[in-house]
Structures are given as C-alpha cells and as structure tokens.
Amino acid sequence: MITSVLIAIALVSVPITAVLMKQYVIRNVCDIVIVTPPPPPELKLNVYEDENCTVPLTEIEWGTMEPPDSKNLMAYLKNLGDVSFNMTLGTQNWDPVEGETYMTLSWDYADQTVSVGEVLQVTFTLSVDEGISEGGFSFDIVITASEV
Numbered sequence: 001m002i003t004s005v006l007i008a009i010a011l012v013s014v015p016i017t018a019v020l021m022k023q024y025v026i027r028n029v030c031d032i033v034i035v036t037p038p039p040p041p042e043l044k045l046n047v048y049e050d051e052n053c054t055v056p057l058t059e060i061e062w063g064t065m066e067p068p069d070s071k072n073l074m075a076y077l078k079n080l081g082d083v084s085f086n087m088t089l090g091t092q093n094w095d096p097v098e099g100e101t102y103m104t105l106s107w108d109y110a111d112q113t114v115s116v117g118e119v120l121q122v123t124f125t126l127s128v129d130e131g132i133s134e135g136g137f138s139f140d141i142v143i144t145a146s147e148v
Helices: none
Strands: 045-048 069-079 085-095 103-107 119-128 138-147
Touching (some): 045 138, 085 103, 103 138
Antiparallel strands (some): 069 119, 103 119
C-alpha cells in the first residue's frame, strides 16, 4: 500500500516597514558644590604679664607673706577668639589643702563683657589670714570664660 504524503508549504509575505527615529540630545552641565558649614565660634582667652600681651603669664610668684597680709599682681587678659565672653575666677589643686581655708584669691574684674580683640587689665589679690601654718603653698588659678 502506498501512502502519499502531501506537504504544503505556504509562503507568507510580511511587509517590512522601516521605523524612522530621530534623537534629540540635551547636554546637561552643572557644578557640584559641597557646602561646608563655617567653623563654630572660638572662645579663646590668654593671660599676659605685660600690657602689650607679649609675655604669657604662666606662674605667679607671690614671695614671702606674713599673716594677716595681702599682695596684688596686675595681669592682662586678652580675648583672642571670635566671640565676646564674661569670666569667673576659681582655684584648685591647693597644696597643702588647708591653704584654701586661710588664703583668699580675688580680682577686680566686675563681670563686664570682654569683646573680641579686647585687652582687659585685672588685679589679682591674694590675702592670707592668721592661723595659717608656716611653710610654702601652691594652687592653680582657674579663669573660666563663657560666651555672652
């Protein structure tokens, strides 16, 4: 038996159409700027022996004192920062510790504002009361500046 197979091939015609394209290019230009915030204000105080502010005051030699006695020392405080401030006076590190009981440090600063660049003359006064033991002493003067 012969079997015939019919194979049909169909040709399909597909029209080819050209796609038209046009490009429009826009150039982009920009500058990147990283904004750095300004540095915070600086509060800076120096203390000097002289009114020209050339010799820093790092130590005071009060000499020999006999109770009841007091001595004065003039100093010059300069605002080297970029903000105005007020100041407070304190002491610390007394040696011997009982010196704090019989000795008083004061100054003639009257809580005025110290402007940028200003030099302020102050007088420190050390007073020694009766009852203190004979001998040497030392302590640190602490000047704290606070922005106004």
